[in-house]
Structures are given as C-alpha cells and as structure tokens.
Amino acid sequence: LEKHPRLYWGYRLVALAFTADMQDPAYAETLDYAKATGHLDRGITEFPEDDYLLLAQAYRYRAENDLQKALNYIAKLKDPNTIQSNYYFIYDLCVQSKNAQVYGSIMDKLLNSSIAAREIDSEQAKQSRLLFMLAFVKDSAGLIELERYASQNPALMKNGEALLYMADTNLEYDDSERAVEYLRQAVAMGALQYPEMKNYSKNTALKSSPAWESLLLQSKSAWEADAPRRAADLLQNRSTISAANWEMKDLNGFIHNFADLRGQVVILDFWAQWCGPCKLAMPPLSKWVQTEMPEGVKVYSVNVIENDYNKAKDYFRENEFAMEYLEGNSDIEAAYKVTAIPHIVVIDKQGNIAWEQVGFSYDLEEKLSIWAEHLLAE
Incomplete structure (x- = not known):
C-alpha cells in the first residue's frame, strides 16, 4: 500500500484482517492497530463507499468509544451479505447508542434484499420489521418504551408472535397482569394453544394469578372439545412411501436392523445434541414412550448431522x-x-412412511398417540 496507495485489494485485505483482529479487545492497544487504522483512513478516502472499509471503521470507532462516528459508517453499508454476517455487532452498536433510526435503515436493507430474492413478500417484510423493532426497543429502552411502541403500532397486536413477545417481556418484569392480557389476546387469535400454555404455567408470577388459571381452564376445555377435529386432520394426507432399510448401532454397539421390525409401528426421531428444538422435543417424547406408547410400537432417536x-x-x-x-x-x-x-x-407395520413432522410442537405426544393407534388398528 505504501507503493500502491490506490490498490483496492490491499485495502480490502487490511479491512478484513482488521475486522477479524478486533474480536480481541487487546488488539486496540497494539502497534499493529495504529498501523492498520492509518491504512483504513487512506482506504476510506480512496474508496468511500466500500462496505469492507466502512465496516472496519465502525469496529474501530466503537472500540474508541466514538459511537456516533461508528454509526455513521454503519448507516452507509449497502451489501446485505456484509450486514448479515456482522448483524450482532451492528445490533449491539445500535442498542448501545439507542439509535432506532440507523437500526431501522439496516433492517430495511436486509428485508428489501429478501423481497428481491423472493424469499418473503412485502407483507411478511412489514411484519418482520415490526418484530425486529419490538426486540430492539426492549433491549435499548426497556419495558415502558416497549409498551409505548406497541401502542403506537396497532398492527403488532394482530401478530401472534408479537403478543407472545410482549407477554414474555412483561413476565421478565414480573407484571403478570399485563402478561395475562397479552396471552389472552394470543389465545383468542389462535396463536397460543393449551399444550404450549402448560409450559407457561411453570412461571412463578403466573402461578399466583387467578386470571391466568381461569384462562388456562378455558383453553383446556376448548382444546379437549376440539380433539375429534384435530385427530381427523392429523390422519389426512397419509403417504405410502416405502421406508428405506437401515442398520444402525445403539449405545452398546448392538446393531438394530429395520428389516427385523416388520409388523410393528416404528417411529424415528432424527436429532442432534447441538439442536435446541431437538432438546425441547426429546423430554416429551421420552415421557410418551414411558407412559402412553401402546404395545407394538418402537421408538428410535437417530443421532444425525452431529458434531460429536x-x-x-x-x-x-x-x-x-x-x-x-x-x-x-x-x-x-x-x-x-x-x-x-x-x-x-x-x-x-408394512414398512411404509405414513406421516412426518419437521420441527418441534407442543402437541407432539397427542400426535404420536393418534398416529400410532391408527396404524396399530390397521
């Protein structure tokens, strides 16, 4: 760079290395830091719109506690990939400086990119922006400002995810009365059903709430009354795809062979130790095996996509x-x-895949009982 001060790729390499080195707080005290910032200053003069240089300067000035200057550089970012790969840094910077305007503009760039790629439509982008801003207001300004923001954006109260977020936040602040009101609205619009509500009952603040107990009982009654419809819906769209044969080892090294299981209903639970939703599913699945699983059913948890x-x-x-x-x-x-x-x-029992579910659901035990009993009766 000393010999070729207009060499773009030299500045880009410096910017990339600088951004990586800034993960170590001690780097800002080194001679290399001083040398690198000199290159960055020259680079941003030569290439003032380059995202790599803009991002590196943002990291620099946040470390130097000049948040406004760091935000000025962040606001100029254009490349969605650069923004996405540094999202948490950008989010934390905007929260620390309480700058909703810059954060909102960054989210617009990400969402507009998703619309252009046809990953979401404009209405989904609008709802996503409201939810992202909801979290931002909570983290940057607290509960009072969060409630004000929600009241100023009535569309949020028609979004089940937003209602649950508001309920969870009020529970964090031990305001069970407000939390129950949001939960009531979520129940009314179908965003919260009885199986998931049982999980909320573990919350200490809700345990002492008569309003919550009343809502829980109402929801339980409605859930039980709706059982025939849910069962009928679950049994639809059955497939008859032949399941692939397999041989796999258990914890003790014993080999299990799918061919030996003909005549039984077999349930495979594909999971990994690093997977959060898998860890949510496994305790209720284990409980179902112990307390509700009918005779003639085998359940295997198949460890896949595993790191260790x-x-x-x-x-x-x-x-x-x-x-x-x-x-x-x-x-x-x-x-x-x-x-x-x-x-x-x-x-x-004939070795055909009848139904599949991807992802965790709070009504997993009910689904398994309905599927298993139907297949055993065939």
Missing part, C-alpha cells in the same frame, strides 16, 4: 431418555431426506 457423537451419547445417557438411541450417518440422512431437525418419521 460421543458428546451426544453422553447427553442421551445423562438424561436417561426412554427411546432407543441409534447412531446415524449421512446415508440415513439422505435416505430419509433429513435436512432439518427434529424430524419425526412414523412408519406403518
């Missing part, structure tokens, strides 16, 4: 899950088209 199989085995043993552990591999992932987890596959 030994760690996964330890996790499975420590939690004493009632399912049978199986160590999966890329072949089984491909055979059952596992691209997201948890992934539940329900297989009938």
Whole structure:
C-alpha cells in the first residue's frame, strides 16, 4: 500500500484482517492497530463507499468509544451479505447508542434484499420489521418504551408472535397482569394453544394469578372439545412411501436392523445434541414412550448431522431418555431426506412412511398417540 496507495485489494485485505483482529479487545492497544487504522483512513478516502472499509471503521470507532462516528459508517453499508454476517455487532452498536433510526435503515436493507430474492413478500417484510423493532426497543429502552411502541403500532397486536413477545417481556418484569392480557389476546387469535400454555404455567408470577388459571381452564376445555377435529386432520394426507432399510448401532454397539421390525409401528426421531428444538422435543417424547406408547410400537432417536457423537451419547445417557438411541450417518440422512431437525418419521407395520413432522410442537405426544393407534388398528 505504501507503493500502491490506490490498490483496492490491499485495502480490502487490511479491512478484513482488521475486522477479524478486533474480536480481541487487546488488539486496540497494539502497534499493529495504529498501523492498520492509518491504512483504513487512506482506504476510506480512496474508496468511500466500500462496505469492507466502512465496516472496519465502525469496529474501530466503537472500540474508541466514538459511537456516533461508528454509526455513521454503519448507516452507509449497502451489501446485505456484509450486514448479515456482522448483524450482532451492528445490533449491539445500535442498542448501545439507542439509535432506532440507523437500526431501522439496516433492517430495511436486509428485508428489501429478501423481497428481491423472493424469499418473503412485502407483507411478511412489514411484519418482520415490526418484530425486529419490538426486540430492539426492549433491549435499548426497556419495558415502558416497549409498551409505548406497541401502542403506537396497532398492527403488532394482530401478530401472534408479537403478543407472545410482549407477554414474555412483561413476565421478565414480573407484571403478570399485563402478561395475562397479552396471552389472552394470543389465545383468542389462535396463536397460543393449551399444550404450549402448560409450559407457561411453570412461571412463578403466573402461578399466583387467578386470571391466568381461569384462562388456562378455558383453553383446556376448548382444546379437549376440539380433539375429534384435530385427530381427523392429523390422519389426512397419509403417504405410502416405502421406508428405506437401515442398520444402525445403539449405545452398546448392538446393531438394530429395520428389516427385523416388520409388523410393528416404528417411529424415528432424527436429532442432534447441538439442536435446541431437538432438546425441547426429546423430554416429551421420552415421557410418551414411558407412559402412553401402546404395545407394538418402537421408538428410535437417530443421532444425525452431529458434531460429536460421543458428546451426544453422553447427553442421551445423562438424561436417561426412554427411546432407543441409534447412531446415524449421512446415508440415513439422505435416505430419509433429513435436512432439518427434529424430524419425526412414523412408519406403518408394512414398512411404509405414513406421516412426518419437521420441527418441534407442543402437541407432539397427542400426535404420536393418534398416529400410532391408527396404524396399530390397521
């Protein structure tokens, strides 16, 4: 750069290295930092709209506690990929400086990019922006400003996710009365149902709320009355795809063979130790195996897409899950088209895939009972 002060790629490499080095707080005290900032100043003069240089300067001035100057550089970013890969840094900077305007402009760039890529439509972008701003207001200004923001944006009160966020935030502040009101609205619009409400009952503030108990009882009654319709809906869209054969080892190294399971209903739970939703699904699945699973059903938790199989085995043993552990591999992932987890596959007595569920749901136990009992009766 000393010999070629207009060499763009030199400045870009400096910017990339600087941004990485700034992950270490001690770097700002080194001689390398002083040298790099000199290059960055020259680079931003030569290429004032380059996102790599703009981002590096933002990291620099945040470290120097000049938040306004850091925000000025962030506001000029244009590339959605650069913004996305540095989202948490940008978010924290905007929260620290309480600058909703810059954060909003950044979110607009990300959402407009998603619209252009046809990943979402304009209405979904509008709802997403409201939700992102909801979290931003809470983190930057607290509950009072959050309530004010919600009241100024009535569309939020028609969004189930926003209502639950408002309820959760009020519970954080021990305001059970306001929380119950938001939960009541979420129930009324179908965004919150009885199985998930039972999880809310663990909250200490709600345990002492008569309004919550009343809402819980009403929801339980409505849920039970709706059981026939849910069962009918669940049994629709059954497939008859032949399930792929497999051989997999359990925790003790014993090999289980799918061919030996003909005549039984088989449930495969594809999971990984690092997967948060999988960890939500496994306790209720284990409870179902122990207390509700009918005779003639086998349940296997197939460990896939795993970073550390030994760690996964330890996790499975420590939690004493009632399912049978199986160590999966890329072949089984491909055979059952596992691209997201948890992934539940329900297989009938003839060896055909009848139903599948991807993702966690609070009514998993009910679904498994309905599916299993129907297949056993065939």
